Amino acid sequence: xxxxxxxxxxxxxxxxxxxxxxxxxxxxxxxxxxxxxxxxxxxxxxxxxxxxxxxxxxxxxxxxxxxxxxxxxxxxxxxxxxxxxxxxxxxxxxxxxxxxxxxxxxxxxxxxxxxxxxxxxxxxxxxxxxxxxxxxxxxxxxxxxxxxxxxxxxxxxxxxxxxxxxxxxxxxxxxxxxxxxxxxxxxxxxxxxxxxxxxxxxxxxxxxxxxxxxxxxxxxxxxxxxxxxxxxxxxxxxxxxxxxxxxxxxxxxxxxxxxxxxxxxxxxxxxxxxxxxxxxxxxxxxxxxxxxxxxxxxxxxxxxxxxxxxxxxxxxxxxxxxxxxxxxxxxxxxxxxxxxxxxxxxxxxxxxxxxxxxxxxxxxxxxxxxxxxxxxxxxxxxxxxxxxxxxxxxxxxxxxxxxxxxxxxxxxxxxxxxxxxxxxxxxxxxxxxx
Amino acid sequence: xxxxxxxxxxxxxxxxxxxxxxxxxxxxxxxxxxxxxxxxxxxxxxxxxxxxxxxxxxxxxxxxxxxxxxxxxxxxxxxxxxxxxxxxxxxxxxxxxxxxxxxxxxxxxxxxxxxxxxxxxxxxxxxxxxxxxxxxxxxxxxxxxxxxxxxxxxxxxxxxxxxxxxxxxxxxxxxxxxxxxxxxxxxxxxxxxxxxxxxxxxxxxxxxxxxxxxxxxxxxxxxxxxxxxxxxxxxxxxxxxxxxxxxxxxxxxxxxxxxxxxxxxxxxxxxxxxxxxxxxxxxxxxxxxxxxxxxxxxxxxxxxxxx
Numbered sequence: 001x002x003x004x005x006x007x008x009x010x011x012x013x014x015x016x017x018x019x020x021x022x023x024x025x026x027x028x029x030x031x032x033x034x035x036x037x038x039x040x041x042x043x044x045x046x047x048x049x050x051x052x053x054x055x056x057x058x059x060x061x062x063x064x065x066x067x068x069x070x071x072x073x074x075x076x077x078x079x080x081x082x083x084x085x086x087x088x089x090x091x092x093x094x095x096x097x098x099x100x101x102x103x104x105x106x107x108x109x110x111x112x113x114x115x116x117x118x119x120x121x122x123x124x125x126x127x128x129x130x131x132x133x134x135x136x137x138x139x140x141x142x143x144x145x146x147x148x149x150x151x152x153x154x155x156x157x158x159x160x161x162x163x164x165x166x167x168x169x170x171x172x173x174x175x176x177x178x179x180x181x182x183x184x185x186x187x188x189x190x191x192x193x194x195x196x197x198x199x200x201x202x203x204x205x206x207x208x209x210x211x212x213x214x215x216x217x218x219x220x221x222x223x224x225x226x227x228x229x230x231x232x233x234x235x236x237x238x239x240x241x242x243x244x245x246x247x248x249x250x251x252x253x254x255x256x257x258x259x260x261x262x263x264x265x266x267x268x269x270x271x272x273x274x275x276x277x278x279x280x281x282x283x284x285x286x287x288x289x290x291x292x293x294x295x296x297x298x299x300x301x302x303x304x305x306x307x308x309x310x311x312x313x314x315x316x317x318x319x320x321x322x323x324x325x326x327x328x329x330x331x332x333x334x335x336x337x338x339x340x341x342x343x344x345x346x347x348x349x350x351x352x353x354x355x356x357x358x359x360x361x362x363x364x365x366x367x368x369x370x371x372x373x374x375x376x377x378x379x380x381x382x383x384x385x386x387x388x389x390x391x392x393x394x395x396x397x398x399x400x401x402x403x404x405x406x407x408x409x410x411x412x413x414x415x416x417x418x419x420x421x422x423x424x425x426x427x428x429x430x431x432x433x434x
Numbered sequence: 435x436x437x438x439x440x441x442x443x444x445x446x447x448x449x450x451x452x453x454x455x456x457x458x459x460x461x462x463x464x465x466x467x468x469x470x471x472x473x474x475x476x477x478x479x480x481x482x483x484x485x486x487x488x489x490x491x492x493x494x495x496x497x498x499x500x501x502x503x504x505x506x507x508x509x510x511x512x513x514x515x516x517x518x519x520x521x522x523x524x525x526x527x528x529x530x531x532x533x534x535x536x537x538x539x540x541x542x543x544x545x546x547x548x549x550x551x552x553x554x555x556x557x558x559x560x561x562x563x564x565x566x567x568x569x570x571x572x573x574x575x576x577x578x579x580x581x582x583x584x585x586x587x588x589x590x591x592x593x594x595x596x597x598x599x600x601x602x603x604x605x606x607x608x609x610x611x612x613x614x615x616x617x618x619x620x621x622x623x624x625x626x627x628x629x630x631x632x633x634x635x636x637x638x639x640x641x642x643x644x645x646x647x648x649x650x651x652x653x654x655x656x657x658x659x660x661x662x663x664x665x666x667x668x669x670x671x672x673x674x675x676x677x678x679x680x681x682x683x684x685x686x687x688x689x690x691x692x693x694x695x696x697x698x699x700x701x702x703x704x705x706x707x708x709x710x711x712x713x714x715x716x717x718x719x720x721x722x723x724x725x726x727x728x729x730x731x732x733x734x735x736x737x738x739x740x741x
Contacts, residue, residue: 016635020447087602089583090576092629099447101627113604120606228444242460246493254492260457260608289488299608300445301456301489314464338604353609356464415609422613424603 018094021227024103024122024151026115026142031130032159036197037104040219041093043204088118097223102126107138109372112387113338115142116427119149120413123227127156127178131164131194135177141372143178147185148334148389148429150409153227154182156192157218162199166209193218231297235323236264236272237403237411238296239355240316244303256287256303257312262355262410263403264320266304267295273324274310275317275401281308283318298410315357317401317411325401325411328433330364333405335392337384339418339425344384344392350426354400354414361394361416392428405429448636455485455624457608458587462569462622463489463496465612469569469622470527473499475515475645476687478573481633482624484642486571487522498525500570502558504550504689505532506668511687514645529561546670549691559595562619569612569620577629587626593617634707647684648706650698655680661694685710 025033091102103118105111119125125146129139143154156178164170175192182190193202194210195218201207204219216224241259246252266272270283285305286293296302304318312318319325337344348363369381369390377391384390405412416426445453462469471486473479486495501515519526531550534540539560540553562570576583586602588610603611612620625633637644654665656675663669665677669691682695683706700706 016448017446019444020450087584087599090627091583092577092627094629094631117604117606121608241457242464242490244490244493248492248494251492258460258489260453287491289491297445299450299453299457301453301460303491351613353611355609356461409607413607413609415604415606415611417611417613422611422615424605424611427604427606 018097018099020099020101021124021222021225022101022103022122023124023126023222024105024115024118024146025126025128026105026107026118026138031107031128032197033104033107033128036128036157036159036195036203037091037102039197039200039203040102041091043200043219088114095219095223100222107142109141110387112141112145112372112389113336113427115145116149116336119146119151120427122146122149122151124153124155124222124225125151127154129156129158129174129178131158131160131167131170131174134174135181137373139178140181140375143182143187144185144372144375145389147182147187150405150429152187152189153225154178154187154190155218155221155225156190157197158192158194159197161194161201161210162196166194166201166207168194168210168212171213191221193221231261231263231265234263234408235320235325235403236266236270236318237262237320237325237401237408238266238304238318239357239411240312240314240318241356243313254305255309256305257316257318258301258303259318259356260301261296261298263298263408265295265297266318268293271321272306272318273321274306274312275319275325276327276399277311277316278324278327279308279310280321281306281310283307315355317355317357319401325403326433327399328396328402328430329399330393330395330434331400331402331428331430332391332393332432333414333428333430334389335384335416335429336389336427337386337425338427339423340386341418341421341423341425343386344390344416344426346382349419351417351419352394352396352400352414352428353417354402355411357398357400359400360397362397363392364395365393367391367393391431394428400433402430402433404431404433406431448632448639451625451628451632452485452488452636454608454627455482456489458610458622458624459486459489459571461610462571462588462612462620465610466569466614466620468565468567469497469571470565470567471495471497471499471571472573473501473515473519473526474687475501475511475518476573477633477637477644477648478575478625480518480642480644481628481636482571482573483518483522484636484640485624495522495524498527498565500527500529500561500565502529502554502561503531504554504691505530506550506666506690508645508647508664508684508687508690508693510647511645514643518643527561527565529557531557533557534560546672549689551689551692555595562595567619568614569622571622571624573625574623575628575630575633576626585623585626587623588612589621589623590614591619591621595619597621631707631711634703634710638703638707644703645687647687649702650681650683650700650705652679652681653695654678655682655695662697663694664690666690 089104093100105115105118158171158174171194179190194213195202202217239259240257244256244258246254268283273280284307286296287303346363350361352359352361366382368377368379403411412430414428415424418425531553534557535542540556586605654677655662656677683698684695700709
């Protein structure tokens with residue numbers, strides 16, 4: 001693979017402009033997911049000699065012919081014993097062009113909440129299909145949830161091509177089926193690659209066995225994937241996280257609002273509104289420790305100064321004056337329920353955490369429940385059990401400044417907390433607010 | 435104010451990681467009552483402390499830092515610790531394993547391989563109770579080992595300080611749930627998504643001072659279990675463990691009784707990072723494996739065993 005490298009690995013201290021791509025992948029026993037991840041780590045040369053020796057030993061101990069790369073991603077003891085992935089694991093690898101964080105999640109229905117967790121921070125989904133078995137229920141579920149969680153870029157790996165004699169029609173049929181399925185959900189960026197994770201074909205290097213595929217290999221595709229929208233396409237949102245009052249001699253009158261840019265671009269001189277009051281003011285300065293910035297974009301962590309003294313605290317949101325969010329006292333959302341203890345029922349009271357705001361909510365209606373296998377909604381549902389996803393209407397004790405999740409992940413997402421146990425019991429994606 | 439829409443460049447990885455770390459630190463400071471940052475003078479905690487400094491600037495860091503002190507320190511690391519704390523004008527709490535021993539809370543191991551490493555846990559948990567801390571910032575990273583790869587950024591500890599990997603709260607987006615039930619505290623890991631190389635690159639980019647033992651220096655050492663340990667009053671040597679002078683550096687600044695050094699000529703940050711990066715490159719198969727480099731990698735594994 002010849003690529004113009006931005007950061008020479010031999011000069012790791014040179015200015016490193018490499019960006020980050022966050023991926024989520026899901027799968028279950030035998031679909032070759034762990035082998036693929038092991039292969040990416042191994043072929044992108046992220047494994048240490050001693051790690052390799054250890055997995056060679058494991059492979060021998062368990063009577064396997066070849067070194068099983070899947071052992072590189074072995075996790076918790078119970079997982080190793082059962083041969084499955086239960087929880088999300090995060091893997092790190094890099095190439096001269098990009099750094100990657102891969103959320104490796106289980107594919108089983110009973111671990112849907114973990115798949116949702118992994119997808120919540122991902123830019124792209126890595127979908128894995130066994131060439132012999134084609135697009136399965138699990139593949140469709142993974143694709144559907146990825147889309148629901150706001151992922152618009154799918155990379156489809158048709159794996160185990162070695163077991164179907166590198167047959168092009170097999171690949172074409174699977175690729176067409178999934179592209180059609182994704183298209184129905186509105187996902188237009190689906191890139192399909194025929195691979196053999198076990199043998200390495202088209203993972204990092206071109207394949208002799210499948211010269212009918214023009215390339216590029218998976219890793220190169222991931223290196224060049226354009227996965228994020230330019231921030232200026234969105235209205236600016238800056239949830240206030242912490243009020244900075246130094247109370248030191250040198251900064252006696254300093255008052256800054258610390259937070260993380262959620263969407264859009266905030267520039268010095270911008271006219272802004274402060275939610276929930278709606279009061280207007282102007283951005284006087286944007287501070288980032290030892291220097292001032294002219295503008296801030298997601299996900300920069302900065303401190304904003306304003307020209308007027310207003311009542312601003314944690315939970316306030318500084319927003320574009322001409323394009324404010326919805327001040328919602330009631331929201332409609334897709335909710336993935338995560339509690340093992342109790343189902344989500346109408347009339348339940350829960351704590352909602354949205355950006356830096358926390359309030360209470362009353363469940364007014366559970367309107368529909370998704371069948372994650374048929375991907376159809378059951379409109380007669382009135383509650384959600386563990387791992388179920390449904391359309392829910394919540395009435396809020398205090399208004400929240402929200403956007404539809406489709407427009408802004410950061411200001412469209414919330415979690416639900418069980419007051420009795422303090423556990424996180426739900427993940428919500430806002431569709432509408434009023 | 436200009437009306438031309440400029441196109442802001444995507445953040446590079448280090449800036450992204452820095453922003454995430456600052457976000458996490460601010461969330462903890464905003465949602466928990468009594469946080470505390472664990473600071474050993476080691477490279478990861480140096481980076482974490484820098485993020486805390488940035489998170490609240492121009493205000494002081496609004497929580498104390500704590501060092502769990504086994505008493506078996508590299509003097510260079512303690513000097514550095516005290517200097518850095520004074521510079522930032524933050525409160526330093528030293529939780530001493532010696533005190534735990536004197537109070538009979540723990541019993542010191544004996545023999546030439548005795549270490550206070552495991553005793554630290556009791557000292558740490560006692561300090562959490564004594565100071566009523568509800569959150570501790572730690573510098574652990576998910577790339578360090580298998581179990582850590584699955585640990586949450588806000589990780590809960592029960593009243594016994596234990597982590598239950600099968601009962602972790604789901605953690606979505608950047609929405610961290612800091613609600614505690616009685617007796618619990620959280621460990622917050624702002625560097626979860628950093629790799630070892632990220633940490634070094636950041637130290638370089640920010641021009642951060644690190645203790646001198648990270649650089650190559652001459653020191654009396656002895657060999658045990660195939661590793662090089664520093665000669666110190668804390669470690670009785672076994673027959674045959676004769677001291678000799680060696681040019682070494684350390685990859686971590688832990689307890690002197692269980693921190694091994696690697697042979698090295700790297701006297702500058704550039705040289706240290708080149709050696710560490712070369713470790714990867716070697717093992718990525720790009721060049722032939724070199725004994726010294728693979729020894730450094732083995733040390734990583736050993737370190738996992740210790741903790």
